[in-house]
Amino acid sequence: MFREAHQAPARCAEQLRLNADLVRQAGRQLRELAPPFAATLARGSSDQAAAFAKFLLETHAQVPTLSHAPSVGSLYHATSAQFLDVPLIAISQSGRSPDLLAAAQDARNKGAVVIAVVNDADSPLARLAQIVIPVHAGPETSVAATKSFVCTLVALTHLVAEWSQDGALLAALENVGEVLEAAARADWTSAVDLLKGASDMLVLGRGPTLPIAGEAALKLKETSSLHAEAFSSAEVAHGPMTLVGPGDPVLVLAPLDVARAGLRERLDDFAARGARVIAAGLPEDVEPAGLVLPSRTDVHPVLGAIAQIQSFYGLANELSLARGRNPDNPPHLNKVTRTL
Template sequence: MTQEAREAPARATEQLRLNADLVHEAGKRLRELSPPFVATLARGSSDQAAAFAKYLLEVHAGIPTLSHAPSVGSLYHATSPRFKGVPLIAISQSGRSPDLIAAAEDARRQGAVVIAVVNDAESPLAQLAEIVIPVHAGAETSVAATKSFVCTLVALTHLVAEWSEDSALLAALDTVGDVLEEAANADWSAAVPLLRDAEEMLVLGRGPTLPIAGEAALKLKETSSLHAEAFSSAEVAHGPMTLVGEGDPVLVLAPFDVARTGLRERLEDFAARGANIIAAGLPEDVAPALTVLPLRSDTHPVLAAIAQIQSFYALAETLSLARGRNPDNPPHLNKVTRTL
């Protein structure tokens, strides 16, 4: 798991080079298409990447984005004719999950423009797509996806940057290798003592880091059998906060944009409840955190969010081993999940 996660910076850099012309043309085509909305199609970690795409598309491209549940097409065959001319971004590491393929096929029959963001460019999902964006993560043998997730986020950022002609985001992508390499070397092991014996916890994010929190919570479940739930720092006060008491861990993945608004006050509420707050992206003099995790602050908010999951993966493996688990082969999981 660690070996593959550490490949992500170099893989992402190479991806941007290999995909430069392809993604530029895809962005041009999508601008000309000018769709009323976009849909995403994914499961598992890829669905967290889809949520990241929603943030990118709605904030940077101004396009409403919905999550198209695979079962709507694969089981119910209820895909709407209103999908005609609408981009459907299907995200899958393997490109071989039967329900995703069936749902994408159904949407295409209704006129959707299927865009496959896949690691395997020869997969069945890629074969049925009109636009294929390979993430170029290379073979990934650890059941817990790491480098493929990071590379997928970079590919989605690249697509939206070209689509929206966002010069700041395009310029930021030139630094992705250095940003991710620094993140891979960041030491987040200080969180391990607070999480080693935990049974449940919250992971908070907002804006670009909410999908990152979702992926972190999923990996904590997969690799450490730790019941972690992700919430927006804005939404957590609407009920879930009542679950947190003395000594309970709360991992905070702070955004580097306007979504930070109100975060300090929320953490003060958790601190007053006696929670063990572990914060990334906030210095000690800004947050009432018992444990502050190192994170580079002088980068674009989108890259800062991707950097947080890059740093988190090393923590996830260290914690899994500390809890007596095998992070490379979690029980009851397979590399390709064949949901029907």
């Protein structure tokens, strides 16, 4: 897991070079299509990437985006006819999960434009799609996805940047290799001692970092058998905050954009409850945290969010080992999940 996670920066830089022409063409095609909405299709870590795509599409391309549940197409065969000429972004590492394939085919039968964002460009999902965007992560043997997830986030950012013609986002992508290399070197393992005895915890994000928090919580479950739940730093005050008391760990992945509004006050509340707050973000936002993790704050907020998960994977690996687990082969999990 550690080795593969550290391959992500170079893979992302190479991906942008290899995909430059095809993503430019895909962006042009989507602008000409001018769909009323878009949809995503995914499960597991890929569904956290899909949530990242939704954030990007709605804030940078102003395209409303829904999450299309795989079972709607795979079990119920009830994909709406309103998917005609609507982009369906199907995200999968393997491109082989039966339910995703069935749902993508059902959507294509209804006229959707299926865009496959996959690591395996020769997979059944890629063959089914009208547009294929390879993430070029290379072979990934650890069951816990790391570099494929980071590469998928970069591919989605690239697609939305070309679709929306967002100059700032396109310019930011030029530095993705350097930003992620720095994030991979950032040492978050000081949090291991605070987490190795925990049985449950919250992971908070908002805006671009909410899907990152979702992925972090999923990895803590997968690799450390730690019951972690992700919430928006705004939504957590609507009930879940009552679960947090003295000594409870809270990991905060703070955004670098306007979604940071109110975060400082929220962390003050947690600190007052005696929670063990671990945070990455702008110093003025995360000062109440008992442990502030090193992170880049001088980058585009989208790259800042991707950099946080790159740094987190080093922590997840070390925490798994500290808790006596094997991060490469978690119990009861397989690399390709064959959900029907």
